[in-house]
Amino acid sequence: MTASKEYAIETRNLTKTYKSKIKTAKNQRSLFSHKEKRIVAAVNHLDLQIRQGELFGLLGPNGAGKTTLVKVLCTLLPPDEGTALVNGFDVSKQQMQVKQSIGTLFSVGERGFFWRLNGYSNLEFYAAIYNVPRNGRKERIIEVMELVGLKEHAFDFFQKYSGGMKRKLALARTLLADPPILLLDEPTTGLDVTSSRAIRDFIKNDLIKKTGKTVLYTTHYIEEVAQMCNRVGIMNKGKIIALDTPDALKDMAKKGEVAELVVKNMSSAQVQALRGMAGVEEVAAQVQDAVLGQTRLRIRLTDVDALPRVLDFFFKEKIKLVNFKQEEPTLEDAFIELTGAGVGR
Amino acid sequence: MDKIYYFMKRDIISFSTYKTNMLLMVLSAVFGALSYAFLGANAQMQSVLEMYNISLTTYLIIGIAFNTYLSQSLTLVQKTINPWSLEEVLVSPTGLVTFIVGSSLWGFIWSTGTIVIYLAVGILAFGVVLSINIVGTLLVVALGIGTFIGFSMIGAGILILTKQGDPVTTLITIATSLFGNVLFPPQVMPIQLQVISYFVPQYYFFTTIRQVLTGSSLLSILPDLTILILMCAVILPLGYYIYSWCLQTARKNGTLSWF
Numbered sequence: 223m224t225a226s227k228e229y230a231i232e233t234r235n236l237t238k239t240y241k242s243k244i245k246t247a248k249n250q251r252s253l254f255s256h257k258e259k260r261i262v263a264a265v266n267h268l269d270l271q272i273r274q275g276e277l278f279g280l281l282g283p284n285g286a287g288k289t290t291l292v293k294v295l296c297t298l299l300p301p302d303e304g305t306a307l308v309n310g311f312d313v314s315k316q317q318m319q320v321k322q323s324i325g326t327l328f329s330v331g332e333r334g335f336f337w338r339l340n341g342y343s344n345l346e347f348y349a350a351i352y353n354v355p356r357n358g359r360k361e362r363i364i365e366v367m368e369l370v371g372l373k374e375h376a377f378d379f380f381q382k383y384s385g386g387m388k389r390k391l392a393l394a395r396t397l398l399a400d401p402p403i404l405l406l407d408e409p410t411t412g413l414d415v416t417s418s419r420a421i422r423d424f425i426k427n428d429l430i431k432k433t434g435k436t437v438l439y440t441t442h443y444i445e446e447v448a449q450m451c452n453r454v455g456i457m458n459k460g461k462i463i464a465l466d467t468p469d470a471l472k473d474m475a476k477k478g479e480v481a482e483l484v485v486k487n488m489s490s491a492q493v494q495a496l497r498g499m500a501g502v503e504e505v506a507a508q509v510q511d512a513v514l515g516q517t518r519l520r521i522r523l524t525d526v527d528a529l530p531r532v533l534d535f536f537f538k539e540k541i542k543l544v545n546f547k548q549e550e551p552t553l554e555d556a557f558i559e560l561t562g563a564g565v566g567r
Numbered sequence: 568m569d570k571i572y573y574f575m576k577r578d579i580i581s582f583s584t585y586k587t588n589m590l591l592m593v594l595s596a597v598f599g600a601l602s603y604a605f606l607g608a609n610a611q612m613q614s615v616l617e618m619y620n621i622s623l624t625t626y627l628i629i630g631i632a633f634n635t636y637l638s639q640s641l642t643l644v645q646k647t648i649n650p651w652s653l654e655e656v657l658v659s660p661t662g663l664v665t666f667i668v669g670s671s672l673w674g675f676i677w678s679t680g681t682i683v684i685y686l687a688v689g690i691l692a693f694g695v696v697l698s699i700n701i702v703g704t705l706l707v708v709a710l711g712i713g714t715f716i717g718f719s720m721i722g723a724g725i726l727i728l729t730k731q732g733d734p735v736t737t738l739i740t741i742a743t744s745l746f747g748n749v750l751f752p753p754q755v756m757p758i759q760l761q762v763i764s765y766f767v768p769q770y771y772f773f774t775t776i777r778q779v780l781t782g783s784s785l786l787s788i789l790p791d792l793t794i795l796i797l798m799c800a801v802i803l804p805l806g807y808y809i810y811s812w813c814l815q816t817a818r819k820n821g822t823l824s825w826f
Contacts, residue, residue, distance in 0.1 A: 240821050264821070290821065296658045299821055321660040334655030338581040350573035351661040 227310070230403050230436035231272040231295060235304035238265040238290050238460075264290035266460030267304065272438060274402075277430045279447030279468075280440040281553075282457035283561060288440040289329060291457075292407045295438070296326040309403055322353070325396030329408040332388040337381040341372055341391050344380055345398060352399040366394040369428060371420060386417030393421065403436045404429065410446065418446075426450045448553045458561040471556045479523045480555060484545035485536065487515045492539055496521070499535060501528025504558070516544060522555065570661060574669030582673065596681045600688035603627040608693055614754050621781055625695045629777050630749040632685035635678045636708060637743065637769065640715035641736055643671045644723035644810065653727075653823055667716075675712075696781075703779030703788070707795070711772040714799040715739075717806030724806075724813030727823070748773040768802065771795040 240262050264287045272278045282288050293299040295308055297317040306313045309323035335344050345363045354362055367373045370390040375383070383391065389409065396404055406425070410418035426449075429435045441447060447454045448468045455465040464471055488507075496519075497505045504522040523529060529548075536543055582589065607624030615626050647670035648656060648663070656666050689695035722735035746753055746760070747769030753761045764770040771791045778788045785792065817823045 238821075293821070298654055298657055298823065299818055300815075318660055321658060324658075326658050328654060334652045336577060336581055338584040339577060343577065343580060347573050347577045348659075350570050351659045351665075353660055356569055 228273060229271045229307070230274045230276070231270065231278075231306070231308055231438060233268050233270045233291075233295075233304065233306040236265055236268040236270075236291075236294065236301055236306050237263060237303035238287075238294055238299055239263045239302050240290075263460045265294060265301075268460065268462060270455065270462060270465075272436060274436055275430070275434045276453065277426065277437045277439060277451050279451030279454040280438060280457055281442065281444060281447050281454055281557065282440075283442060286457040286561075287460040288442075288457055289407055290460075292326065292328075292405045292438070292440060295320075296324055296405055297321060322399070323401055324403045324405055325399065325401040326405045327392050327396045327407060327409050329411055332392060335380050335388070335391065338379065340377045340379050341367065341383065341387075342376040344391065345394060348395050349398050354399050362398065362400075366397045367391075369397065370394045370424060384417075386413050386420075389413055389417070389421065393424075401435075404438070406437060406439050408441055409439070410441070410443065422446060422450055444554045444557055454553070456557060456560050464556070464560050468553055472553055479526050479529065480549040481519075481521045481523065481529060481532070482547050482549050483519045483521070483543060484510055485517050485519060486542040486544055488517050488519075488539075488541050492541065493517075493519075495539075496532070496535060499528075499531065501525065501531060570665055571669050571672065575673055578670070578673035582677075592677075592681070593684065596684040597688060599631065600628065600685040601692070603631050604689055604693040604695075612751065612755070614752055618752055618754065619777055619781070621777065622695070624689060624693050625697075625781070626752075626777065627750060628685055628689035628693075628695055629780055630773055632682040633708070633711070633773070633776050634743065634747075634749050635681050636675070636712055637715050637772070638740075639671075639674050639678045640712045641719050641722070641739055643667065643674065643716055644719040645726055645733065645736070646674075647671065648723060648727075657818075657823070698780075698782035700779040700783065700785070703783070703785050704776070706785070707772065707775045707779055707792070710792075710795045710799045711768075711776070713803045714768045714772070714795070717799070717802035717804075720806030720810035724810040727810075727813045727817045730822075742767045743769045746770060768795060768798040771798065 242260050242262060243258065266287070268287075268291065280288050280291070290299065294301050295306055295313060297313050297320050300314060308320045311319040311323060313320050336347070339347070342363060345367065346359070349359050349363055364373065364376070367376050370393050372387060372390050372394065375387060380388070380391070389412075393406075393409065396406070409425075410421055413421070425437060425439065429437060439447065439451065451468065453466065454468050454471055455462045456471070457463070493505060493507050496502060501524050502521060503524050506520040508518045510516040510518040521532060523532070604624050604627070607622065607627040610623060612623050612626075615621070615623050619626060644667060647667050656663070686695070686697065690697065718735055718739050722733040722739075725735060726733045742763075743749060746764040746767050748764065749769070753764035753770065756764075771794050775788050775791050775795060778791075779785075814823075
């Protein structure tokens with residue numbers, strides 16, 4: 223494959239399979255039972271192009287192959303088939319050039335840090351092994367710590383950092399050598415709302431707008447990619463099943479209608495009955511206020527004509543409507559429609 | 568050298584935060600040396616004196632002191648390249664060899680300090696007399712460490728695949744204590760067991776290190792030294808080959824970071 227200057231990341235027919243041994247149903251309880259060998263394609267003949275300076279979101283349920291793709295792109299896993307170019311370098315043949323072009327943040331970001339060292343000393347060590355020039359290294363460490371909002375805690379022990387601070391330090395580590403491409407694998411998983419937002423804002427405003435880096439951002443949080451990414455790829459079972467702007471992906475789900483309601487005193491049997499009605503495609507029910515007996519419903523309808531029938535159902539069942547609104551389909555609707563899976567919110 | 572400096576700095580800072588452990592390790596070395604020195608001063612092992620022409624105290628102090636280098640080397644690669652940090656190591660533009668060398672230096676400096684404590688207790692309190700052949704000592708120590716790093720790489724490679732349970736480290740530790748000529752010469756064992764000693768590199772390491780520390784020339788220890796050189800020349804590259812193969816297999820299977 224010839225390298226294109228337009229693309230920071232380019233894969234052609236990329237495939238990575240795993241062999242696994244699974245106990246057969248008959249012998250689940252036996253310690254030395256026969257195990258069946260299975261081959262699972264975690265990344266399955268994937269073609270993907272990410273432009274220079276793009277913030278590309280890769281969305282997918284757990285096990286979709288997102289982390290495997292990141293690990294292939296950062297040279298950690300050798301591909302079984304196909305090719306992948308990162309910054310124009312082949313991940314199989316030019317590993318050192320690829321490593322010098324990328325910063326990788328794994329989903330378990332605090333791995334590799336030394337708990338008895340402070341944040342600054344940890345980064346000082348990584349600056350050396352990431353070949354940050356000795357002249358100006360100190361300034362660079364302070365600069366990246368300031369960028370991620372850790373400057374005031376630079377000399378605190380790493381073991382005293384909160385989960386969010388550890389993740390920020392991991393992000394700072396990926397920036398140390400100022401690589402043009404960042405591979406961020408679920409960078410906000412397990413973080414509180416404030417920390418997640420701070421990291422997202424930093425990526426969108428500082429990394430993309432100010433420094434023009436290319437970012438591959440994997441997540442299973444739909445809101446994240448909807449808010450910040452130029453393009454989104456939806457990955458499932460090792461394949462990109464849809465790829466477009468967040469708005470265009472939402473349009474894919476616009477075939478039907480979505481109604482969001484808050485109802486009072488609705489039984490689970492009534493929810494089941496609603497699910498079985500003609501024209502009702504999906505019903506998501508969630509308790510909103512147990513004391514008041516309120517339930518939030520999100521109903522996807524096949525067409526707008528089904529709506530009067532649904533409202534009639536509530537009337538006949540004597541279910542009180544507290545709130546009602548018709549909604550535009552969201553990226554989550556598109557995601558569910560495409561993958562048939564639920565995702566974290 | 569820049570990278571090595573930061574490896575050292577990292578390890579020294581980290582180590583210095585465990586002050587109680589540091590104190591206990593020094594005390595352990597002092598009392599360990601005293602225990603073996605008292606044993607040597609009061610026990611009889613005629614064959615030792617006949618073979619090495621040294622006192623039993625000298626024999627024991629050297630054995631126990633230089634075993635710290637071998638123990639340190641044997642677990643070196645497992646400690647450096649573990650699942651917790653392996654992925655971070657492999658995605659960086661720094662090679663594995665730099666990681667292993669950089670991560671091991673502080674351990675060897677500490678081990679050298681421990682050896683100095685053992686020898687100092689022996690010399691100052693129990694009249695141990697050494698006549699050190701510096702070149703010979705450095706050569707034998709390098710060969711011993713090289714051989715044991717080879718074993719360590721084999722163990723670490725197996726550990727990368729099995730995640731728990733490294734039979735190599737266990738076997739080598741057993742072989743060292745029983746056949747390694749650390750605390751007693753194999754000649755005190757039945758002949759069937761003695762034979763095994765001649766196939767383990769520890770035997771040649773401890774035989775030659777005692778000789779070069781008590782004044783023997785390289786020429787006079789040439790037969791045993793040659794065997795040690797040959798063993799190191801086989802085990803070190805073999806360890807590297809096995810480690811690389813296991814690492815590549817784990818990368819292919821995607822199980823690198825599994826515990």
